[in-house]
Amino acid sequence: MSSTPLFDAVAARRREPSPALSASVPASLVAAIDAIPQRLTADLGVGLSVAEEQLALVEAVADAVTRAVVDAVAAEVERITRDGRVRV
Helix, strand or coil: CCCCHHHHHHHHHHHCCCHHHHCCCCHHHHHHHHHHHHHHHHHHCCCCCCCHHHHHHHHHHHHHHHHHHHHHHHHHHHHHHHHCCCCC
16 A cells, blocks of 8 residues: 555555446456556666655655546546447
């Protein structure tokens, strides 16, 4: 478990996917999202060091970015489900 409630909530959703959404989310989208950490690690080549006094700021930024991405994906999946089509 992570030290932040948002990451814990995302992890819990991943363990128990919603039956309504699991059928409407393409496997390729799930695979692309799952591959992000590995791609970032490969691109950076090494880990980044964070000073103890900066850790709270880094977690807050990571939470905000994650929340924005999760909200955007959820909104798009709901729109696709509602409209029955994908925007191009």
